[in-house]
Amino acid sequence: MFDIQPLSRTLGPALQAKIDQKTKPLGALGQLEALALQIGLIQNSLSPSLTKPCIIVFAGDHGVAAAGVSAYPQTVTAQMVANFALGGAAINVFARQHQLDLLIVDAGVNADLTAIPGLVHASIGKGTANFLEQPAMTREQCALAFSKGAELVLRQRNEGCNCIGFGEMGIGNTSSAALIMHCLTGLPLERCVGRGAGLNDAQLRHKVAVLQQALARYPGLSDSREVLTAFGGFEIAMMAGAYLKAAELNMLLLVDGFIAGSALLAAAKMYPDVLDYCIFSHMSGEQGHRALLDHLNARPLLNLDMRLGEGSGIALAFPLLISAVGFLNEMATFTEAGVDRD
Template identity: 70%
Template sequence: MPITFHILPPCTELAEALQSKIDHKTKPLGALGQLEALALQIGLCQNTLSPQLSQPSIIIFAGDHGIVESGVSAYPQVVTAQMIGNFLAGGAAISVFAKQHGLNLWIVDAGVNADINPHEQLIAAKIAKGTQNFLSQPAMTMAQCLTAIQAGADIVLQRYNAGCHCIGFGEMGIGNTSSAALLMHCLTGIDLSQCVGRGAGLDDAQLQHKLTVLKHALAHHGTLTDPLTALSSFGGFEIAMLVGAYLKAAELNMLCLVDGFISTAALLVASKLYASVVDYCVFSHVSNEQGHQALLAYLNGKALLTLDLRLGEGSGIALAYPLVQSAVLFLNNMATFDEAQVANKNTDH
C-alpha cells in the first residue's frame, strides 16, 4: 500500500491496573455493565489509568456519487450540497445534538458536486465533483482513492494537533448506501441481497431496482476482494477519506466513535488494511439500515444504542457520546470503597 500507517494494538500492560481501578469503585463487581468494558477500552486506547475526552469532535465527510444517475436513491443528488448548507447553518440533527453535548463539529467537502461557500466549520478537500458511475467504470482512479485516504488522515492529524483525543466520523452523500453495500459484500462475502437496504427511504419497487443495479455493477467489475481495489471501484470520496481518518486516529491512539452503516463500511475497508484499527473504535449504535447489524457482527462490534436510526451524518455518535463521557467520569471521579469509607463485599464467608 503506497500510504502506510503505524498502528499497534492498544497496550495491554495497564489492563490489570485498569480493571482493578474499575472493580474497587463503590459498586458491586460488574454493576455498571457495558460502561465498565467501555472504560477499560478507553483507558487501554489512550494507555492511561486516567483517560481524557479532550476537545471531542465529530467530522462529517461529504461527497457525491455517480451511481445516483441510475436511480438508486429516493433523493436527488443536489440534496448533498443542500444538507451541507443545513449543517453549517446549525439546522441539521447533528448540528443540534453536537451543540447539546459540547461536541466540536466540522464538515469536509470531500467530493460534493457543487461549489460550497467558505465557512469556519467547512474543510475544503474536494477530490472531484462526485465520483463516476460505477455501473460502467470505477468510481475513482486509484490515485484519487489514495489522495482521499491521505486527506482524511491529514484532517485527523490537524484535529489531534489542536488537542482532540476523542473523535467521531459521520458522512453525507446521496447514494452512498449503494457504495457501502457493495463494499460490505465484496469484503465480507455476505450475500449482496443482505447488504442492500432502503437508504433514505426507498419503497419496495425502488429497493428492488437498487439491488438490480448493484448486481449489474458487480457483474461488470466482479467481486473484488482487495480492499483498495474495491474502494476505488465502488466507494465515494467521503468513504475513502473516512478510511484514512480511522487509520490516522488509531495510529495516534485516539478514541474513534463510529456512526452507522456507511461509516462502519468505511471502517471495514480500514480493518482489511490494518486489523488493529477496530480496537480503537466504539460503535455508537446499530442502525435500521439492513446490513448494519450483520456488519457489526462481522467486526465483532457491540453497539451502545439501538434506536432504529438511519440518518447518518454522525447523529448516532452525538447521541451515544454521553455514555462514553459517563464511562470516563466514573473511572476518574467515582470514589473507591476506601475513599468513601464504605465496606466492601464481605470476603470472610
C-alpha cells in the same frame, strides 16, 4: 502507509482492579465498565480524559445516483451541506447539546460550494463516476482521499483532540456501502442492501438489481483499495484514511452507522488493529448494519432504529463515554467511602 500498533494490555489488570474497587457490586455498571477499560487501554492511563472531542462530517456525491438508487435527487447533498454550515441539521443540534466540535468537509460534492462559510474544502472531484459505466474513482483519487482524511485528523490531534468520530452525507452512498460490505465480507448482496433514505419495495428491488449489475462488471474484488476504487465514494475513502490516521495517533475512535461502518471495514481489512481503537455508537436501522457489526465483532452502545448518518449516533452516544470516564476517575472506592465489601 500507516503505523498502527496493537493496544498494550499491560495496564489492563490495574484498570480492572480500579473499576472493581468502586462502590458497586462487581460488573454492576455493565457496558460502562467495559467502555472505561477500553478508554483507559487506548490512552494507556488509569485516569483517562476526553479532550476537545470532535466529529468530522465528510460529504460527497455518487455517480450511481443517476441510476435511481436513492429516494432523493443528488442535489440534496449540496443542500444538506449548506444546512450543516448554517447549523440547522440534526448533527448540529446534537453536537451543540453535547459540546462537540464539528467540521463539515467537502470531500467531493457535485456543486460549487465555495460560497458556503466555514466549510473545509478538500474535494477530490465533483462526485464519483457512475460505477455502472466505469470505476467510481481512479487509484490516484482513492490515495488522495486517504491522505486528505489523514491530514484532517492530524490537524485536530495537533489542536488537542484525543477523541474523534466521523459522519457522512452523500446521496447514493448506501449503495456504495452495500457493495463494499458485500465484497469485503462475502455476505450475500441482499443482506447488505437496505432502503437508504426511504425506498419503497419496488425501488429497493431496483436498487438490488443495479448493484448486481455493477458487481458483474467488476468480478472477484476483495482488496480494500480495489473495492473502494470500483465502488466507493470520496467521502467513504476519506473516512477510511481518517480512521487509520486516528488509530496511528492513539486517538479514541467513535464509529457511527452503516456507511461509516463500511469505511471502517475497508480500513480494518488493511490494518486490523484499527478496531482496538473503536467504540461503536449505535446499530443503525439500515438493513445490513447488524450483520456488519457482527462481522466486526462489535457491540454498539445504542439501538434507537436510527438511519440518518451525519455522525448523529456518535453525538448521542458521547455522554456515555463521559459517564464511563467520570465513574472511573471520580467514583469513590469501598475503602475511601468506608463501605464494607463483605
